[in-house]
Amino acid sequence: xxxxxxxxxxxxxxxxxxxxxxxxxxxxxxxxxxxxxxxxxxxxxxxxxxxxxxxxxxxxxxxxxxxxxxxxxxxxxxxxxxxxxxxxxxxxxxxxxxxxxxxxxxxxxxxxxxxxxxxxxxxxxxxxxxxxxxxxxxxxxxxxxx
Amino acid sequence: xxxxxxxxxxxxxxxxxxxxxxxxxxxxxxxxxxxxxxxxxxxxxxxxxxxxxxxxxxxxxxxxxxxxxxxxxxxxxxxxxxxxxxxxxxxxxxxxxxxxxxxxxxxxxxxxxxxxxxxxxxxxxxxxxxxxxxxxxxxxxxxxxx
DNA sequence: TTCGTAATATAGCCAAGGCTTCATATTCTA
DNA sequence: TAGAATATGAAGCCTTGGCTATATTACGAA
Numbered sequence: 588x589x590x591x592x593x594x595x596x597x598x599x600x601x602x603x604x605x606x607x608x609x610x611x612x613x614x615x616x617x618x619x620x621x622x623x624x625x626x627x628x629x630x631x632x633x634x635x636x637x638x639x640x641x642x643x644x645x646x647x648x649x650x651x652x653x654x655x656x657x658x659x660x661x662x663x664x665x666x667x668x669x670x671x672x673x674x675x676x677x678x679x680x681x682x683x684x685x686x687x688x689x690x691x692x693x694x695x696x697x698x699x700x701x702x703x704x705x706x707x708x709x710x711x712x713x714x715x716x717x718x719x720x721x722x723x724x725x726x727x728x729x730x731x732x733x
Numbered sequence: 734x735x736x737x738x739x740x741x742x743x744x745x746x747x748x749x750x751x752x753x754x755x756x757x758x759x760x761x762x763x764x765x766x767x768x769x770x771x772x773x774x775x776x777x778x779x780x781x782x783x784x785x786x787x788x789x790x791x792x793x794x795x796x797x798x799x800x801x802x803x804x805x806x807x808x809x810x811x812x813x814x815x816x817x818x819x820x821x822x823x824x825x826x827x828x829x830x831x832x833x834x835x836x837x838x839x840x841x842x843x844x845x846x847x848x849x850x851x852x853x854x855x856x857x858x859x860x861x862x863x864x865x866x867x868x869x870x871x872x873x874x875x876x877x878x879x
Numbered sequence: 880t881t882c883g884t885a886a887t888a889t890a891g892c893c894a895a896g897g898c899t900t901c902a903t904a905t906t907c908t909a
Numbered sequence: 910t911a912g913a914a915t916a917t918g919a920a921g922c923c924t925t926g927g928c929t930a931t932a933t934t935a936c937g938a939a
Contacts, residue, residue, distance in 0.1 A: 598854075604792030607767065610859040611897090614760065618926075621753065639886060646750030651927055653888065658925085670887055670934060696846065701871040708744075713756040713863030722856050725847040757927090764896075785916060797897055799918065804895085816905060816917060 610717065617716035620686045621645070622655045623664055626673055627683035635672040689723055690715050696726040699733060756863065763862035766832045767791065768801045769810055772819055773829035781818040835869055836861050842872045845879060 625644055629636035642652035656673050659665035664679035675683060693715045697707035718726070771790055775782035788798035802819050805811035810825035821829060839861045843853035864872070 600786075600790045603790050606855050606858045607790075608792045609855065613859055614763075615925085617760075637886080638888090640746075644746045644749050644753075646754045647926085648928060649887070650889080650929085654926070697868065697871075700842065700846065700875040702868045703871075706865060706867045706871075709752050709755065710863055710865050710868050712752045713759055714860050717856055717859030717863075719852060719856050721852045722843065722848045725843075725849075725852075729846040761895085783916075784918090793896085794898060795917070796899085796919085800896070 613717050618655065619659065619662065619664065620682065620716060621712075622652075622659060623675065623679050623683045624686045624690070626659075626665060626675055627680065627687065630675070636674070637672055641673070686715070689718060692723055692726050692730070693718055695730055699730060759863050764801065765805065765808065765810065766828065766862060767858075768798075768805055769821065769825050769829045770832045770836070772805075772811060772821055773826065773833065776818075776821070782820070783818055787819070832861070835864060838869055838872050838876070839864055841876055845876060 622641065622645070625641055626636040629640055629644070633640070638649055638652050638656065641656070642649045645652060645655075656665060656667055659673075659679065660667065663676060664682060665673055665675050667673040690711060693711045694704075694707050697711060697714075698704055702710070768787065768791070771787055772782040775786055775790070779786070784795055784798050784802065787802070788795045791798060791801075793801075802811060802813055805819075805825065806813065809822060810828060811819055811821050813819040836857060839857045840850075840853050843857060843860075844850055848856070
């Protein structure tokens, strides 16, 4: 390939703008997904998801977790009563499951192409949110046929 | 602390919090990287990077691009003079090059594992920012040895 | 049963990154 | 070279997702 003056790939400004817009959209979903997955994990592990635990594991202060839960409720992904735990709605649970599967698949694929496990786990935390269904399908096929 | 059901993966709360914190940090770099890469591309293609072009290709309104450029300047990645184009500092150029290489490697790897090109290009836009140097090395090795 | 502590909620602040609207500078063309 | 069109900048607003500090509630021990 040429060094510099080559436009990386000929792509129309509009199409490129669309890609960035979609990436931004996915990013706005990312935190929701992280919290939903976390809540699901905590319920699986401890039978309940307390705000304090969520905050601790997400690495944020309690009020930040409280705010996030409020947003989850607004989006119909979770429920909670003051001073009681947080629970997932059916929709939230479905999302949590999908996210969990995707996370595992991403980690497995990274490992399959030679990424050290620790690194794979860490990078997957950010990567997963940008893996489309189509890409996930390809990952699954690759892992199967490999 | 009952430990019955399957905890997705045994990981200490602290370590998990660290992962999320690092993912958040990378996210805060992502937009900077996108703009720097875009500016580099525009200069390569048109000899200059105008705010209007940056905005159009990023899919945002002009003032948003202006603000982003202001942040780039604050971070020592770019320079600009009112009503003149935007330019990259050495630091900015170095970042742009690194980002461009990483982007291409991510796209190539996705394609190599069976992701359709269009999808690969689109997903890479979000994925790339979360690919660590270590993971990138693994990608390169995989693409070479394959 | 009361009370101290721990958990949770509320309020208010900040920066980032979007937006629109309006003002101003530059450039192009007639 | 003047005036219109275009490009840039400035101001102000919104939401998100962080934070700290301060109230309030719940709960286990004395």
